[in-house]
Amino acid sequence: MNPFHSLGIAFHIFLFLATWFGNPLVCVAIWRFRALRTVSSVIIFSLAIADLLMTAVFMFRIITLSSGEEFSTACHYISELAFTLICVIILHLTCISVDRFIAIKFPLRYKTVVTRRRMKAAIVSIWLIAVIGTVVLPHSLPKAEYEDFVDYYDTFHLCITHAADHQFKNTSKVFAASIIILHFIVPFIITLSSYIYIIKVSRNQQVRLKNEAQLEREAARKIAIKVAVTYAIVIGAFMLCFLPLLVGTLYQQFVPEGRKDVVLTMKILSTLASVSACVNPGVYTWRSQEFRKAFKIIIARTH
Secondary structure, three states: OOHHHHHHHHHHHHHHHHHHHHHHHHHHHHHHOHHHOOHHHHHHHHHHHHHHHHHHHHHHHHHHHHHOOOOHHHHHHHHHHHHHHHHHHHHHHHHHHHHHHHHHHOOOOHHHHOOHHHHHHHHHHHHHHHHHHHHHHHHOOOHHHHHHHHHHHHHHOOOOOOHHHOOOOOOOHHHHHHHHHHHHHHHHHHHHHHHHHHHHHHHHHHHHHHHOOOOHHHHHHHHHHHHHHHHHHHHHHHHHHHHHHHHHHHHHHHOOOOOHHHHHHHHHHHHHHHHHHHOHHHHHHHHOHHHHHHHHHHHHHOO
C-alpha cells in the first residue's frame, strides 16, 4: 500500500477516535452537571452533535482509503453530508459570537435577552437554514444543474479523485455564489465584527479598571470577556482549518482543469479542515475549570 495512503488511514482513524471520544464527553458533561447547564451551553451541546456527525465522514474516508475503491454514489451522499455539516458548524460559531456580543454589550440585560427558549429557537433555525440551503434547494434544481452542484460538494471530500478539478459548467453562478455567501461569507463577517467589538471592549475595560472600582457592570463584562476568549479560540481554530479549503474551492474555479498540483492541494486542505471536529473538547478542557472537573469525574466513573 502507498505510504501516503497508510498515513491517511492512520490520520483519519485518529480523527475518528478523538472526535468520538471528546464530543460525547462535552454532551454528557453539559447534560449531567448543573454548573454547565447555562443558556450558552445549549449551543455548545448542538455544536458537539454536529462535530460527532462528522465521524461518519471520517469512517467513509477510512473505508475508501483502505479499499482503494471510490464508491461514487455513496461518496456523493457523504460529500453532501460533509458540506451540510460544515455549514451547520459555521452557523453555530456565528451564533456563539452574537451571544458573546450581547453578553458584553448588555451584561446586565443578557439573561432577559438571551433566554433558553430563544437559544433553542436559534439552534433549530441554524439546522433548518443549513439543510434547506445545502440539501433542499440544490435538490430542487434541474438534473444537470444538481449533478454539477453535487460535484462541487465532492470538493470537500477525498474519495473522488477528479473532485478537485471541478468547475461550475451547468449550475447558475448566481445560485452557487448565493449558497457560498449565505453560509460562509455572511457568517464570517458577523463573527469577525462581533469579536472586533469584544476586543475593543476588553481593552477599554482594562483601562477603566485601573482607574476606578470594579462595579457590577464591569464585573459582568469581565466574566463575559473570559468566556468570549474561549469561544474565540474555538472559532479561530475552525477558521484556520476551513478558510484555506474555502479559498481553495474558489481559486480552482479560475485555473485550468486537470492540474495535478491543484488536486493534491485540495486533498491536503480537505484533510486539514477535518481536524476542526476534534479540537473543541480540547479547548474547553484547557480553558474551563468546570469542564475539566466534569471530564475527570465522567472518565473516572467509566473505569
